[in-house]
Ligand code: SF4
């Protein structure tokens with residue numbers, strides 16, 4: 001069973017989906033859409049094209065996904081674990097959820113089909129969809145990391161747009177090797193939420209119940225950023 005830590009997001013749509021929707025986006029409108037999304041405060045967008053096998057596995061019939069990414073507030077992450085912290089995290093989540101409805105409405109007004117994939121929908125895994133983007137990786141401390149930051153939250157929109165810039169290869173998979181030799185999160189977790197084999201155990205982690213962020217704050221990807229860690233990793237690989 002998945003842990004529910006956010007309150008449900010109400011329906012904020014102001015427009016219906018178009019009756020005759022478009023399937024293809026022009027370069028100009030694609031730029032305009034990106035600008036609109038960034039102006040709302042999102043950090044970036046990734047795109048997932050769900051494969052036939054994936055759709056079969058999850059019993060869905062849609063496949064074009066926009067992933068709207070936001071950077072979770074460092075001020076909140078740096079707070080001591082507390083009820084107040086989890087409320088602030090949820091408020092931030094709600095704020096970006098509402099903005100995601102605005103993006104969907106923007107698409108609908110411009111004749112594209114667009115529906116938010118509700119993050120509390122138990123019938124689909126947003127992380128599994130995210131991994132289909134080839135633009136992120138699951139770190140040892142169970143974060144879904146994109147290049148923009150370790151502390152990324154995201155919302156998703158399924159859309160009729162077929163010609164999004166989908167990536168076919170994931171160049172972040174080296175992170176798995178890096179995590180296998182780092183293990184700082186495992187060593188410093190106050191809840192011993194990593195099993196004897198060093199693998200993350202969701203049920204023991206108090207991140208969402210009590211707002212623990214220890215393993216995020218001490219992670220090299222948080223402290224130095226993706227590109228710097230990657231450069232150091234590559235230098236080390238060349239020397240060995
Ligand atoms: S602390 Fe180390 S092992 Fe844990 S997620 Fe970060 S890089 Fe990976």
Ligand code: SF4
Nearest residue numbers: 189205206207212215
């Ligand atoms: S969030 Fe806290 S409890 Fe959860 S794995 Fe990280 S350090 Fe451990």
